[in-house]
Amino acid sequence: xxxxxxxxxxxxxxxxxxxxxxxxxxxxxxxxxxxxxxxxxxxxxxxxxxxxxxxxxxxxxxxxxxxxxxxxxxxxxxxxxxxxxxxxxxxxxxxxxxxxxxxxxxxxxxxxxxxxxxxxxxxxx
Numbered sequence: 001x002x003x004x005x006x007x008x009x010x011x012x013x014x015x016x017x018x019x020x021x022x023x024x025x026x027x028x029x030x031x032x033x034x035x036x037x038x039x040x041x042x043x044x045x046x047x048x049x050x051x052x053x054x055x056x057x058x059x060x061x062x063x064x065x066x067x068x069x070x071x072x073x074x075x076x077x078x079x080x081x082x083x084x085x086x087x088x089x090x091x092x093x094x095x096x097x098x099x100x101x102x103x104x105x106x107x108x109x110x111x112x113x114x115x116x117x118x119x120x121x122x123x124x125x
Contacts, residue, residue: 001026001027001114002024002025002026002027002032002097002113002114003024003025003026003114004022004023004024004095004096004097004114004115004116005022005023005025005116005117006020006021006022006093006094006095006116006117006118006119007020007021007022007023007119008020008021008119009092009093009119009120009121010120010121010122011122011123011124012085012121012122012123012124013123013124013125014085014086014087014123014124014125015084015085016085016123017081017082017083017084017085018082018085018121019079019080019081019082020036020079020080020082020093020095020119020121021077021078021079022034022036022077022078022079022080022095022116023075023076023077024076024077024078024097025076027097029071029073029076030053030073031053031099032053032097032098032099033050033051033052033053033097033098033099033100033101033102033103033105033106034050034051034069034071034078034095034096034097035047035048035049035050035051035069035095035096035097035098035106036048036049036050036069036078036080036093036094036095036096037093037094037096038089038091038092038093038094038121039091039092039094039118040088040090040091040092043091045094045111046060047060047107048060048063048067048080048093049063049067049068049069049080050069050103050106050107051069051070051071051078052100052101052102052103052106053101055071056102056103057069058103058107062088063082063089066082066083066084066085067080067081067082067083068080068081068083069081078095080093082121085121085123086123087123087124087125088123089121089123090121090122090123091120091121092118092119092120092121093118093119093120093121094115094116094118095115095116096113096114096115096116097113097114098112098113098114099113
């Protein structure tokens with residue numbers, strides 16, 4: 001059973017930056033593909049970014065060029081660096097882990113896998 005614990009959320013003004021962290025335990029971290037989803041009030045959960053076992057990354061169009069996902073296998077942690085934040089980035093951000101190889105599989109499996117408890121990000125204008 002994979003356990004995930006997010007941290008790093010908070011409140012920031014538009015244009016600011018935050019870095020989210022997700023620490024994993026209970027499994028061999030390097031065997032996981034990892035991703036960040038977010039859910040804004042009244043909206044569906046959406047995939048923001050993902051990183052496969054071999055380090056391939058993919059981003060939602062809305063965050064390309066502003067967000068960077070990375071993983072540090074030795075620390076069993078995945079990060080989401082968020083720059084140039086906008087009010088529309090306001091949401092609860094969730095870490096997700098899946099035992100898949102590719103971005104396509106990760107995206108296709110949707111809400112499968114293991115989830116963290118979420119961390120709230122608020123961006124004010």
